Amino acid sequence: MTLAPETTELKIELALDGDWFTVCDLSTLLPGRGVAALLPDGHQAAIFRDRSGELFAIDNRDPFTGAAVLSRGLTGTHRGRPFVASPLLKQRFDLASGQCLDDEEVRVTAYQVRTA
Amino acid sequence: MTATLGATPTIVLVGHGMVGQRFLEALAERGLTATHRVVVLCEEPRPAYDRVALTSYFSGKTPDDLSMTDMEFIKDHGIELYVGDPAVSVDREAKKVTARSGEVFEYDTLVLATGSYPFVPPVPNKDAEGCFVYRTIEDLLAIEEYAKTRATTGAVVGGGLLGLEAAGALKGLGVESHIVEFAPRLMPVQVDDGGGAALLRTIEEMGLSVHTGVGTQEIVVGEDGAVTGMKLSDGSELAADMVVFSAGVRPRDQLARDCGLTVGERGGITVDEQCRTVADPHVFAIGECALAADGRVYGLVAPGYEQAETAAATIASDEASFTGADLSTKLKLLGVDVASFGDAHGTAEDCLDVVYSDSRAGLYKKLVIGRDGTLLGGILVGDADAYGTLKAFTGSVPPVSPESLVLPAGAGESVQLGPSALPDDAIVCSCHNVSKGTIRGAVTDHQCTTVPEVKKCTKAGTGCGSCVKVLGQLVNAELEAGGIEVDKGLCGCFAQTREELYEIVLALRVNSYQELLDRHGREEARGGDGCEVCKPAVGSIIASLAPAIGASGYVLDGEQAALQDTNDHFLANLQKNGSYSVVPRIPGGEIAPEKLIVIGEIARDFGLYTKITGGQRIDMFGARVEQLPVIWARLVDAGFESGHAYGKSLRTVKSCVGQTWCRYGVQDSVRMAIDLELRYRGLRSPHKLKSAVSGCQRECAEAQSKDFGVIATANGWNLYVGGNGGATPRHADLLAQDLSDAELVRLIDRFLMFYIRTADRLERTSTWLERIPGGLDHVRDVVVHDSLGICDELEKLMRDHVAHYRDEWAETINDPEKLARFVSFVNAPDTPDPVVAFVPERDQMKPDLPLLSIGMRPADVLEGSTQR
Numbered sequence: 010m011t012l013a014p015e016t017t018e019l020k021i022e023l024a025l026d027g028d029w030f031t032v033c034d035l036s037t038l039l040p041g042r043g044v045a046a047l048l049p050d051g052h053q054a055a056i057f058r059d060r061s062g063e064l065f066a067i068d069n070r071d072p073f074t075g076a077a078v079l080s081r082g083l084t085g086t087h088r089g090r091p092f093v094a095s096p097l098l099k100q101r102f103d104l105a106s107g108q109c110l111d112d113e114e115v116r117v118t119a120y121q122v123r124t125a
Numbered sequence: 126m127t128a129t130l131g132a133t134p135t136i137v138l139v140g141h142g143m144v145g146q147r148f149l150e151a152l153a154e155r156g157l158t159a160t161h162r163v164v165v166l167c168e169e170p171r172p173a174y175d176r177v178a179l180t181s182y183f184s185g186k187t188p189d190d191l192s193m194t195d196m197e198f199i200k201d202h203g204i205e206l207y208v209g210d211p212a213v214s215v216d217r218e219a220k221k222v223t224a225r226s227g228e229v230f231e232y233d234t235l236v237l238a239t240g241s242y243p244f245v246p247p248v249p250n251k252d253a254e255g256c257f258v259y260r261t262i263e264d265l266l267a268i269e270e271y272a273k274t275r276a277t278t279g280a281v282v283g284g285g286l287l288g289l290e291a292a293g294a295l296k297g298l299g300v301e302s303h304i305v306e307f308a309p310r311l312m313p314v315q316v317d318d319g320g321g322a323a324l325l326r327t328i329e330e331m332g333l334s335v336h337t338g339v340g341t342q343e344i345v346v347g348e349d350g351a352v353t354g355m356k357l358s359d360g361s362e363l364a365a366d367m368v369v370f371s372a373g374v375r376p377r378d379q380l381a382r383d384c385g386l387t388v389g390e391r392g393g394i395t396v397d398e399q400c401r402t403v404a405d406p407h408v409f410a411i412g413e414c415a416l417a418a419d420g421r422v423y424g425l426v427a428p429g430y431e432q433a434e435t436a437a438a439t440i441a442s443d444e445a446s447f448t449g450a451d452l453s454t455k456l457k458l459l460g461v462d463v464a465s466f467g468d469a470h471g472t473a474e475d476c477l478d479v480v481y482s483d484s485r486a487g488l489y490k491k492l493v494i495g496r497d498g499t500l501l502g503g504i505l506v507g508d509a510d511a512y513g514t515l516k517a518f519t520g521s522v523p524p525v526s527p528e529s530l531v532l533p534a535g536a537g538e539s540v541q542l543g544p545s546a547l548p549d550d551a552i553v554c555s556c557h558n559v560s561k562g563t564i565r566g567a568v569t570d571h572q573c574t575t576v577p578e579v580k581k582c583t584k585a586g587t588g589c590g591s592c593v594k595v596l597g598q599l600v601n602a603e604l605e606a607g608g609i610e611v612d613k614g615l616c617g618c619f620a621q622t623r624e625e626l627y628e629i630v631l632a633l634r635v636n637s638y639q640e641l642l643d644r645h646g647r648e649e650a651r652g653g654d655g656c657e658v659c660k661p662a663v664g665s666i667i668a669s670l671a672p673a674i675g676a677s678g679y680v681l682d683g684e685q686a687a688l689q690d691t692n693d694h695f696l697a698n699l700q701k702n703g704s705y706s707v708v709p710r711i712p713g714g715e716i717a718p719e720k721l722i723v724i725g726e727i728a729r730d731f732g733l734y735t736k737i738t739g740g741q742r743i744d745m746f747g748a749r750v751e752q753l754p755v756i757w758a759r760l761v762d763a764g765f766e767s768g769h770a771y772g773k774s775l776r777t778v779k780s781c782v783g784q785t786w787c788r789y790g791v792q793d794s795v796r797m798a799i800d801l802e803l804r805y806r807g808l809r810s811p812h813k814l815k816s817a818v819s820g821c822q823r824e825c826a827e828a829q830s831k832d833f834g835v836i837a838t839a840n841g842w843n844l845y846v847g848g849n850g851g852a853t854p855r856h857a858d859l860l861a862q863d864l865s866d867a868e869l870v871r872l873i874d875r876f877l878m879f880y881i882r883t884a885d886r887l888e889r890t891s892t893w894l895e896r897i898p899g900g901l902d903h904v905r906d907v908v909v910h911d912s913l914g915i916c917d918e919l920e921k922l923m924r925d926h927v928a929h930y931r932d933e934w935a936e937t938i939n940d941p942e943k944l945a946r947f948v949s950f951v952n953a954p955d956t957p958d959p960v961v962a963f964v965p966e967r968d969q970m971k972p973d974l975p976l977l978s979i980g981m982r983p984a985d986v987l988e989g990s991t992q993r
Contacts, residue, residue, distance in 0.1 A: 041687030075977030076703035086653030094657035096691035
């Protein structure tokens with residue numbers, strides 16, 4: 010990196026089938042909130058940025074209701090792990106693994122995410 | 126039992142008052158309703174109701190609110206309840222009761238709970254038109270009707286408990302009231318001269334005229350036979366359009382007399398310690414109609430309950446006895462606390478008084494102490510907070526000097542003796558005879574951790590309710606003693622309650638969530654991202670206090686945007702398929718045709734499903750995220766603003782059409798509703814706030830089911846608070862009466878800000894009011910009488926809110942950066958979410974729900990689903 014980070018247009022990329030898929034500028038992501046991205050296969054990803062700047066991505070679809078809304082949930086920290094709570098019925102999902110914290114049998118896809 | 130072999134024995138209960146109902150409950154608890162046929166003959170047109178709280182009818186309680194009879198209970202236990210059909214005769218020989226309807230019931234056991242009747246002194250014209258007694262709901266309805274139509278002044282005969290209540294009720298009906306008491310002081314039975322004097326001053330200050338030491342000689346009537354006044358024993362005459370007799374009660378024992386049962390010289394059916402009549406072992410008498418084994422007739426509900434239990438136990442062949450009861454009482458009369466307990470008048474030999482009296486403050490406290498220091502009894506007027514503790518200490522030597530118990534807090538050696546100092550056998554709830562030990566047991570042995578649980582487990586606090594405060598202290602003390610850490614923290618991130626966080630935010634002017642978390646959060650949560658519980662709660666506190674702490678009042682600004690639940694973040698209500706609904710504000714439910722047309726056009730153009738809400742506005746469903754700004758641009762353009770249907774904030778102020786159109790209306794309820802809605806719009810609070818304004822007592826706006834409800838009176842407005850509909854309905858309580866417009870607004874300002882300050886997260890005003898120590902009385906003290914001295918601050922906070930209000934949607938559609946957030950996909954801003962689709966229903970559309978379960982629909986089945 011040769012330029013100061015503030016002026017670099019860093020892009021957020023998701024790992025899809027071994028390729029990196031560009032989603033958006035890092036600057037569009039507000040710490041503590043998510044955005045949704047439409048993937049080439051028609052699936053949706055919810056991408057989050059925590060207060061330390063770390064990025065996470067999981068499937069956007071709430072498995073409990075079927076609605077594609079996880080990107081609109083509130084984030085938090087539970088025992089040191091980042092999570093998002095579904096805005097519909099409030100189940101929490103670990104952002105790094107996709108594991109539901111309120112029902113051990115439920116897990117959503119987690120995506121690898123990076124800036125480039 | 127003498128029942129015919131094989132037949133079910135029958136218990137007939139004559140009278141369905143509070144004691145009668147309690148008797149039925151006691152029968153059920155002992156399983157007797159399963160083994161017996163139980164017949165109840167009730168004279169009044171309605172089943173048992175709370176006669177002790179009768180006067181609360183005038184502060185807005187309906188007869189239904191006062192009911193103590195759960196019809197499910199009656200049904201479940203197979204009880205035959207005949208309402209409006211009193212017993213008229215008893216044939217003890219044949220063991221038969223005849224009801225007024227002519228029906229005859231054979232009994233094996235007869236229980237008389239006929240109560241008492243009001244004593245009316247035998248003066249000329251006592252039955253004239255305009256003369257009333259004060260005993261039943263029907264009496265109250267008659268008094269109300271007459272007072273409203275025919276009376277401007279009224280006289281109450283009797284300055285005892287009921288007399289004062291009746292006088293207060295007349296005053297509340299707008300009638301100038303006089304109290305005539307034969308004894309030299311008010312409440313002669315309960316208080317002494319000193320207490321009577323303190324009471325007199327306070328009562329007179331309320332605008333009631335008191336005449337003590339005089340008797341009623343004659344009721345004066347006019348030519349039409351209606352009351353015009355009364356002649357008193359001192360020769361004077363008092364003008365009055367109506368007279369209410371409440372000069373005591375007498376046992377209703379006529380039925381017993383007629384069938385030859387023994388009655389006392391001064392009335393009352395003579396019973397033994399088992400409450401069995403002395404004349405007939407098959408007949409019992411309980412409550413106010415019974416002359417107990419100690420030679421007294423008890424006119425209080427607690428001894429009546431004890432008699433009911435005793436009779437039921439005896440019928441079940443259990444051992445029980447009623448040998449007499451304590452006459453302690455604590456009342457709130459016209460807002461004045463009056464309590465007396467134990468040997469209040471110091472009749473024991475050699476006893477001594479400790480008296481504290483402050484006429485200026487209307488305080489009078491007297492303790493009666495035995496020679497050995499035993500607390501024998503006492504009288505409290507003006508402040509009876511210590512009643513629960515003192516009464517429980519009666520009969521023992523208190524651990525501190527008696528003087529310190531009556532001195533006001535802060536004065537020299539005053540001591541607030543907590544209930545933890547009580548012995549285990551001290552009775553805390555005298556209505557249900559529950560000891561401190563039993564309450565402690567409920568916590569230690571039955572795992573109760575809250576007052577409602579303890580109430581359910583022990584029945585303590587479910588009678589008159591005067592011990593609930595002590596109950597709360599005991600439960601907490603016991604939990605703490607048991608090492609049960611009562612974590613009152615808001616969530617895993619904060620150990621403070623919402624109320625404490627509010628105080629921190631206000632006092633330290635903290636306007637950032639991260640700062641609050643990092644400085645005041647739990648150790649392990651600092652530096653983290655918080656959680657979904659505390660983020661919106663703190664976001665709401667910051668929004669409520671924004672002007673005072675230098676935060677932005679716009680909830681989407683900076684860090685605040687990350688704290689909001691999705692509804693607040695998109696300023697719309699998320700629905701089950703991920704679409705949103707849109708509700709523009711329609712203040713007071715009043716809307717011009719032009720604006721209705723705009724809503725119709727928008728709904729049509731965007732294909733939205735429309736529905737009229739319960740709060741008198743219009744909800745438009747099915748908008749996708751990216752449509753919200755376009756919809757709102759048109760709404761704002763037409764003069765609409767956010768309805769905050771998405772926020773924990775003021776929703777609507779419903780109104781009826783009021784004086785302007787309605788022939789019954791007495792005030793302009795629509796104007797008031799609009800004023801209130803515009804004043805409090807956008808106010809963020811612990812939970813949603815609903816309100817309504819009714820233009821007359823018919824209450825078409827249902828104001829009593831709202832967080833704050835306003836009902837018009839001929840003289841102004843009555844303010845009700847703490848009402849709720851929904852799953853746990855609660856009728857609102859009357860906070861203040863006959864307010865001017867300015868007084869009304871000022872009280873609501875204070876009330877709302879006090880609620881926002883002290884309520885828990887997601888705690889509606891109804892639960893808040895039930896939870897906070899002191900309940901409604903405390904809230905009234907704080908917001909009406911400014912007992913905490915914070916009203917100026919509360920009003921200032923509200924003024925700041927009103928001055929800084931801006932429409933969130935107008936602000937948002939003018940901010941391109943904020944608008945960029947309103948997309949389904951950050952990488953495809955023009956693509957709609959494929960999961961949000963709709964199918965037709967009843968001329969409109971509804972979410973395509975099957976689509977939700979499959980996630981995506983193959984292209985070939987898309988036909989028929991309106992993808993927009």
